[in-house]
Structures are given as structure tokens and as C-alpha cells.
Amino acid sequence: xxKKLIDLxxxxxxxxGQMILDDLNLYIRENEFLTLLGPSGCGKTTTLRxxxxxxxxxxxxxxxxxxxxxxxxxxxxxxxxxxxxxxLFTHMTIAENIAFGLKIKNKSKSYINDKIAYxxxxxxxxxxxxxxxxxxxxxxxxxxxxxRAIVNEPKVLLLDEPLxxxxxxxxxxMQYELIRLKNELGITFIYVTHxxxxxxTMSDTIVVMNQGYIQQIGxxxxxxxxxxxxxxxxxxxxxxxxxxxxxxxxxVEILSARFPCVDTGFGTNRPVDVVIRPEDxxxxxxxxxxxxxxxxxxxxxxxxxxxxxxxxDGYEWLVHSTGMYPVGTQVGIDVDPFNIQIMHxxxxxxxxxxxxxx
Amino acid sequence: MIKTxxxxxxxxxxxxxxxxxxxxxxxxxxxxxxxxxxxxxxTTRWYVSLFRNDAxxxxxxxxxxxxxxxxxxxxxxxxxxxxxxxxxxxxxRAIWMGITNIPMLNADIVTGISLMLLFLSLGLxxxxxxxxxxHITFCIPYVILSVMPRMKQFNTSTYEAALDLGAGPVYSFxxxxxxxxxxxxxxxxxxxxxxxxxxFIITHFTKGAGVDTLSTKIYTEVKKGIKPEMxxxxxxxxxxxxxxxxxxxxxxxxxxxxx
Numbered sequence: 001x002x003k004k005l006i007d008l009x010x011x012x013x014x015x016x017g018q019m020i021l022d023d024l025n026l027y028i029r030e031n032e033f034l035t036l037l038g039p040s041g042c043g044k045t046t047t048l049r050x051x052x053x054x055x056x057x058x059x060x061x062x063x064x065x066x067x068x069x070x071x072x073x074x075x076x077x078x079x080x081x082x083x084x085x086x087x088l089f090t091h092m093t094i095a096e097n098i099a100f101g102l103k104i105k106n107k108s109k110s111y112i113n114d115k116i117a118y119x120x121x122x123x124x125x126x127x128x129x130x131x132x133x134x135x136x137x138x139x140x141x142x143x144x145x146x147x148r149a150i151v152n153e154p155k156v157l158l159l160d161e162p163l164x165x166x167x168x169x170x171x172x173x174m175q176y177e178l179i180r181l182k183n184e185l186g187i188t189f190i191y192v193t194h195x196x197x198x199x200x201t202m203s204d205t206i207v208v209m210n211q212g213y214i215q216q217i218g219x220x221x222x223x224x225x226x227x228x229x230x231x232x233x234x235x236x237x238x239x240x241x242x243x244x245x246x247x248x249x250x251x252v253e254i255l256s257a258r259f260p261c262v263d264t265g266f267g268t269n270r271p272v273d274v275v276i277r278p279e280d281x282x283x284x285x286x287x288x289x290x291x292x293x294x295x296x297x298x299x300x301x302x303x304x305x306x307x308x309x310x311x312x313d314g315y316e317w318l319v320h321s322t323g324m325y326p327v328g329t330q331v332g333i334d335v336d337p338f339n340i341q342i343m344h345x346x347x348x349x350x351x352x353x354x355x356x357x358x
Numbered sequence: 359m360i361k362t363x364x365x366x367x368x369x370x371x372x373x374x375x376x377x378x379x380x381x382x383x384x385x386x387x388x389x390x391x392x393x394x395x396x397x398x399x400x401t402t403r404w405y406v407s408l409f410r411n412d413a414x415x416x417x418x419x420x421x422x423x424x425x426x427x428x429x430x431x432x433x434x435x436x437x438x439x440x441x442x443x444x445x446x447x448x449x450x451r452a453i454w455m456g457i458t459n460i461p462m463l464n465a466d467i468v469t470g471i472s473l474m475l476l477f478l479s480l481g482l483x484x485x486x487x488x489x490x491x492x493h494i495t496f497c498i499p500y501v502i503l504s505v506m507p508r509m510k511q512f513n514t515s516t517y518e519a520a521l522d523l524g525a526g527p528v529y530s531f532x533x534x535x536x537x538x539x540x541x542x543x544x545x546x547x548x549x550x551x552x553x554x555x556x557x558f559i560i561t562h563f564t565k566g567a568g569v570d571t572l573s574t575k576i577y578t579e580v581k582k583g584i585k586p587e588m589x590x591x592x593x594x595x596x597x598x599x600x601x602x603x604x605x606x607x608x609x610x611x612x613x614x615x616x617x
Contacts, residue, residue: 054518074521087519091537100533101523145519152523 002030005155005188006051011060013046020046021057022212028156028190033182035191035199038209039235044192047209048158051190052081065155080149081158085165086141088133094120094144095129101152119147122181139170146181156188163198175201196236200224208232229343233275240281240317243345244274252342255313257290261340273343278320280339283309289332293317295325309333380596387589404590411587417575420486421555424571428493429550435494436501436550437543440509443502455506462499469496470563477564484566492564493557497550504549508542548606552599 006028013021021043028034036044049055050062053074062070069077080101089097095116102112120126123143133141142162149157159178163171179202182189193199199206200220208215208223208231216228227233230241244254249264254274266272286292296316297308305324309317309331317333325331387405391398408414443454461469473492482488512535520530536543558573565574572595576588 052518052522054521074518075524075526079522081519081522083515083519085513085515087513087515089516089520089534100520100525104524104529148519148523 002032004028005030005032005065006190007061007063008047008050009061009063011047011050011057011062013043013050013055013057020212021050024060024212024214026207026214026217028188030155031186031188033179033189033191033202033204035193035203035206036209037193037196037199037206037235038215039194041211042209043212044194044209045160048081048160048190048192051156052079052158053077078154079156079158080152080154081160082142082145082149082162084161086133086138086145088141088145088148090133092133093129094125094131094133094136097133097144098129098148098151100148105152115151119151122150122184123147123177139166139174142166142174143177146178150181150185150187154187156190159189159191161193162191163195164193171198178202200236208235210235226341227275227343230273230275233341233343238278238318238320240274240276240278242274242276242315244272244342246270246272246342250337252340255291255311255315259290259335259340260337261342262337263340263342266342266344271345273345275341275343276335276339278306278318279304280335281309281317281319281321282334282336283307283319283321283323283325284332284334286330286332289334291333293331293333295327295329295331298324298327383589383596384593387586387593389586389589392586404586408587408590413570414572414575414587414591417570417572420489420569421571421573424486424490424493425551425554428490428497428554429547431494432497432501432550433543433547436498436546437505437539439498439502440505440539443506444509444512455502458499458502461496462503466557466559467563470560473560474563484564485569488564488566489561489569489571492560493554496557496560497553500549500553501543501546504546505539505542508539512538545606548602552602552606555595555602556599 004027008024008026011021011024012019024043024047026047036047038044046055050057053069053072053076056071060070061068064078089100092100098116098119099112102115107115116129117126120128123146125140125143125147128136128140128144133144136144142165145162146157162178163174166174175198178189178191191199191202200223203220205217206220206223207217210231216223216232218226223232224236227236227239233239233241242254244252246263246266246268247253247258248268249266250261252259252261252263252272252274283289291311293309293311295307296310297306299306301320304320304322307319307321307325309319311317311333386394388400388402389397390401390403439458443451443458446454470492473488473495477484477488477491482491516538517530517535520534521527525533556573557571558577561571561574562577565571570578572591576591579585579588
């Protein structure tokens with residue numbers, strides 16, 4: 001494992017008496033692609049702005065490379081930011097934009113020119129140096145913003161929803177571009193987004209945030225397959241979240257049917273939340289299922305069919321399947337033990353408020 | 359056909375009423391005859407004698423230096439004020455904008471008398487300095503009025519990007535913020551310059567004996583009986599203000615074309 005590069009310790013921040021971040025602790029390793037993911041207002045952008053030096057935390061410390069940089073102004077930090085709205089200097093040419101940081105550092109003219117050429121090549125915009133920012137498309141402007149940041153050879157690149165303003169196709173292309181850039185440059189990326197697909201595609205580590213609290217930290221696979229609470233499960237893709245009872249280790253009761261599972265350590269006869277992804281629900285004939293239900297909705301989605309199966313107790317299961325069952329069909333429901341994810345039920349109202357987006 | 363002709367005639371009438379007095383003034387300034395009653399042929403003699411009149415030239419110099427210093431100072435103060443106001447919260451921003459707008463709507467005579475009273479109570483000696491101070495004061499709101507809209511359009515993350523790339527706050531302001539708000543600053547400066555050039559009432563109340571600007575000079579001269587030199591002088595002031603107004607209107611248009 002690489003060493004810790006950034007350590008956020010007990011960060012607290014509020015604006016106008018409203019708590020944005022509450023005792024946030026997070027470390028980021030060298031050469032990691034870390035994504036802060038959450039709905040708007042969850043504190044992800046504030047976290048990034050604290051890292052960039054644009055906000056000062058009310059409490060807590062920002063440790064960068066073993067040094068406390070909490071009070072250091074942005075121009076003294078070895079981090080560079082790519083802003084959501086590109087923030088290019090419109091009265092300067094592309095080359096002047098890219099050279100901005102290097103000129104301040106008093107680099108030689110030939111060094112700067114080499115760097116401009118290198119950066120434009122890196123973002124596939126060779127020959128654009130003398131153009132003005134206004135004459136470029138949104139995607140091109142964003143790539144210039146990235147080029148302008150990376151020529152300074154920062155140890156960390158902060159990206160604040162950089163693809164938010166782009167259309168879907170361009171966004172997907174830019175995702176691959178960013179992964180390639182990160183691998184070529186070998187620097188740490190800290191990425192902020194509310195788009196869960198973007199986060200899953202690019203990240204080494206995802207930090208799911210809500211209302212100023214970190215909900216879960218983990219690899220994309222872990223976040224998707226083993227969400228720690230209902231908020232994470234719901235935010236990362238569609239899911240069936242059902243209240244159940246943990247009968248004993250490796251056995252859970254859902255809607256009065258018992259399902260073998262692989263989770264242990266929840267005690268016996270404890271109320272739990274069970275997460276089952278729609279693509280993990282296996283439909284068959286009623287005789288083969290642990291539960292039976294009726295198909296109440298059917299939509300063709302291209303890759304799969306999306307169905308809603310209502311069980312007699314009224315719960316509507318969301319099912320993604322390549323097999324089609326017409327509306328009204330009686331079906332059996334089963335789930336592979338590995339695909340059942342058990343979560344603790346929130347212990348109190350307070351905890352619930354934190355975990356489920358209101 | 360008749361309708362368009364009527365429309366054109368109506369517009370012509372409006373401009374006739376608006377500009378007939380000024381046209382009269384301009385024509386008279388080239389009139390060789392001393393009386394207003396008859397045309398004695400074309401001459402530029404009044405302009406020549408105007409420039410030979412030391413008292414008037416002195417007043418002109420005062421007017422120009424006061425206008426220049428006052429508008430430059432007001433531009434600096436006003437622009438700095440805009441930076442402060444834009445960074446305020448919404449409510450206090452509205453309050454401060456209201457406070458800066460009131461002096462523009464206030465009657466000049468009230469501003470003039472209150473400034474005079476203030477200078478009196480401070481024990482200042484009336485003269486060039488007091489005129490300059492009062493001109494700076496009434497020019498600032500016009501600068502704020504003109505810079506503020508540009509400031510609102512400015513994307514704050516551009517400034518943050520400059521800081522992020524290693525620039526200090528002052529360098530970032532001059533390199534990134536100022537070029538963006540420059541059209542607003544320029545038209546604010548020109549507006550302030552015009553206002554200062556144009557002012558009579560406030561100057562009248564805050565000037566000391568022996569110091570005159572063009573407007574107060576003309577006022578005293580006219581009391582003694584009007585001389586054709588005054589027509590020439592008024593014509594020159596009109597033309598100067600006209601040119602400045604054209605410049606003010608052109609400044610933002612230029613920026614739009616480039617963008």
C-alpha cells in the first residue's frame with residue numbers, strides 16, 4: 001500500500017449556523033483515485049474546497065505530506081483544482097492560460113513552451129495554443145482546465161464535478177480520458193461527483209457522503225455489492241431494501257420466507273435491513289421459489305427487462321432479468337445466498353435521519 | 359406613406375426642441391457681431407480671445423484637473439467598494455447598494471449644502487481641496503453603479519483558479535479580475551469624469567473665494583453681462599461632454615463584439 005498523502009482530521013465546518021461537515025476523518029493515499037460521492041448538500045464540495053484552501057475548517061486539521069496545511073492559503077499549496085465551470089481566463093489564449101502557473105514560478109521561456117506543448121498533447125488538443133477559450137467546446141475547455149492544472153506538476157489534482165456540464169457521450173469519453181491521464185501522470189486524483197456511475201467507473205476508492213457524514217468508504221465493488229446501510233444501497237444504483245429478521249448466522253427471514261445467506265455476527269432473531277440488487281433476483285415457476293408473487297409491471301430496457309413483482313404481503317420487488325414474464329404471471333422468487341446483503345437496522349431516529357436522505 | 363412621414367416629422371420636432379437652444383448657442387459662438395440680434399458673418403475670434411483670457415483658462419485648468427483627479431480617485435474607491443459589496447451576504451449587499459444609490463437621487467443642492475456644512479464644522483479651508491473632496495464624494499456612486507453589473511457577472515471560480523495556480527490575491531486581481539471588469543471600470547470612470555465636469559451647484563457651495571471651475575466662472579461672468587466668449591466656452595463644454603458620452607456608450611459595446 002502507498003503511504004498516506006493527505007489526512008483530514010476531525011474536520012468540522014458550518015455556514016450560517018448550518019452544519020455542513022461534522023467531525024470528518026479521511027485519509028488519501030499517494031496515487032489513489034478517490035471519489036467523494038453524495039447528493040447535493042452532502043458536504044463533498046466543501047471537503048474539496050477545504051483541501052484546496054478556499055475554505056478554512058472551523059475545527060480540525062488538514063495534514064499534507066506530514067505537514068499541517070490547515071491555514072495555508074491556496075496559492076501556497078501543492079494541489080491544483082479543476083473547477084466545475086472550467087474557470088478559464090477568457091481574455092488570455094489557451095497557451096497563456098496553461099502558462100499562468102508556470103510564469104508565476106518564474107520558469108524559463110523554453111521550459112514553459114515545452115510544457116504547453118506537452119500538456120496540449122496529453123489532453124489531445126495539439127495546435128490549439130493560440131485559440132481563445134470562447135472558441136472551444138465545453139469538453140475542450142474542460143480539457144484545457146485540466147492541462148492548466150497538471151503543468152504545475154501538483155501532487156494532487158482536485159476535480160470538482162468536472163464533467164457535470166457535458167453531455168452523456170462526451171462525459172463517458174472524458175471518464176476514460178481521466179483514467180488514462182491519472183495512469184500516465186501517476187498523481188493522486190480527488191474527484192467530487194453526485195453521479196454514482198461516474199464514481200463506479202473511475203475510482204480506486206469511493207467515499208459515500210450524506211449530510212456531512214461519511215456513510216461508507218471502500219472500493220467500487222465493495223460499495224456496490226456490500227453497502228453498509230440503506231442510504232448507500234439506495235444511492236448506488238437501484239435496490240430492494242427489505243426489513244427482515246436474522247434468525248441465526250447465515251439464515252435470514254424476509255417476508256416470512258427463510259433465505260440462506262453468508263453473513264454472520266448479527267446475533268439471533270435480530271431485526272435487520274436486507275439489500276438485494278434487482279439483477280440478483282431469480283425468477284422461476286412458483287413451485288421453485290422461496291416466495292411467490294405476481295408480475296405487476298413490465299418495461300423493456302434494452303439490456304434487460306425491468307419488472308415489478310408484488311408478493312402477497314404487498315412488497316414490490318424490483319427485478320432486472322433477461323427473461324420475460326408477462327404482467328399477471330405467477331412467479332417464484334429466489335436469491336443466491338452470496339447476493340443477500342445484511343445491514344444493521346438504524347438503532348435510533350437520530351441515526352436514521354443521518355443515514356436516509358430526507 | 360403618410361404615416362411614416364408623420365412619424366419622421368414627429369421625431370424631427372422632438373430633436374428640434376431638444377437641440378434648438380444648443381444650436382443657437384453654437385451658431386452665436388461663430389457670430390462676428392457682438393449683439394445677438396443680427397448675424398455679422400462667420401468668425402473664430404471669440405474662441406481666440408477665450409483662450410487669451412487668463413481667468414477663464416485658469417478655471418478650465420481647475421475644471422479639468424479636478425475632474426481627472428476626482429474621477430480617478432472615485433474609480434479606485436468605487437471599484438474597491440464593489441469588491442467588498444459583492445462579497446457580502448445578500449441582505450447587507452442590498453442595504454449597501456441602497457445607501458450608495460441615494461446620493462445620486464438626492465438633489466444637488468442638498469448634497470452641496472450638506473457638504474458645505476460638513477467642511478465648515480471640520481474647519482476646512484474652502485478652496486481647491488474642498489471642491490476636489492466633494493467631487494470625489496458624489497462621483498463614487500456612479501462608479502459603483504457602473505462596475506457592479508460586471509462584478510456580478512464575474513465567475514468567482516476564475517479568481518480562485520488564479521489563486522490555485524499560485525498567484526497571490528493582488529496579482530490575481532490585476533491579472534484576472536480587472537481585465538474582466540475593465541469595461542465597467544472604464545465607463546464608470548468616464549461617467550464620473552462627465553459628472554465632475556458638468557457640476558455647478560455642489561461646486562458653488564464648496565468652493566472658496568478666488569477658486570473657480572468653468573461652470574462657476576461662467577455663472578459670475580454672466581452676472582456681469584453676457585459676452586460672446588461664453589458662447590464659445592459653452593460650445594466647447596458641450597462638445598467635450600458629447601464626446602465623453604459617445605465613449606461611455608462605446609466601451610461596453612466593444613467588449614461584446616470581442617466576446
